[in-house]
Amino acid sequence: MTRTDEPPTPDERATLATFLDYVRDTARAKCDGVSPEDARGAPLPGSPLMTLCGLISHLHWVEYYWFQVAFLGEEDEGPWTDEDPDREMRIALDVPLADLLSAYEAQCARYRKLVAEHDLDTEAKRAGRNGKHPNLRWILLHLIQETARHNGHLDILRELADGRTGE
DSSP, X not given: OOOOOOOSSSSHHHHHHHHHHHHHHHHHHHTTTOOHHHHHOOOOTTOXXXXXXXXXXXXXXXXXXXXXXXXXXXXXXXXXXXXXXTHHHHHGGGSOHHHHHHHHHHHHHHHHHHHHTSOTTOBOSSOOTTSOOOBHHHHHXXXXXXXXXXXXXXXXXXXHHHOOOOO
């Protein structure tokens, strides 16, 4: 995998798309070569759902929510419930990390196409908690921020698991 944060052209769309792909690729790189046990390990006593598998599943479902539910206005069929709002992290423990990463990559490819087909000023069909409809630009920036923040968590979990740092 070759990661880059240098867009092919200096325009806004290319910059946003490149940075989103960069943080996505970084998340996958943090998981490269980890053992199945370490992928499911939760080394932080106060965060029993904070696992490599759980975070990759979370990133997958966060993008699903923002692109399919909020932006396109589709019905929310995510795994979460009112009783278990973090279910996407819990159910990930029953799925091999390689399968989670493969599903995440396939989904990212679909969303790259979706982003390319819409103007950045296109508003989401669903309003956010504040009653406003974010545009695609905001959604991309939000996903960059969300994924980058969780990359820090993935980095810590990986170092605690097997000492590997970097990426």
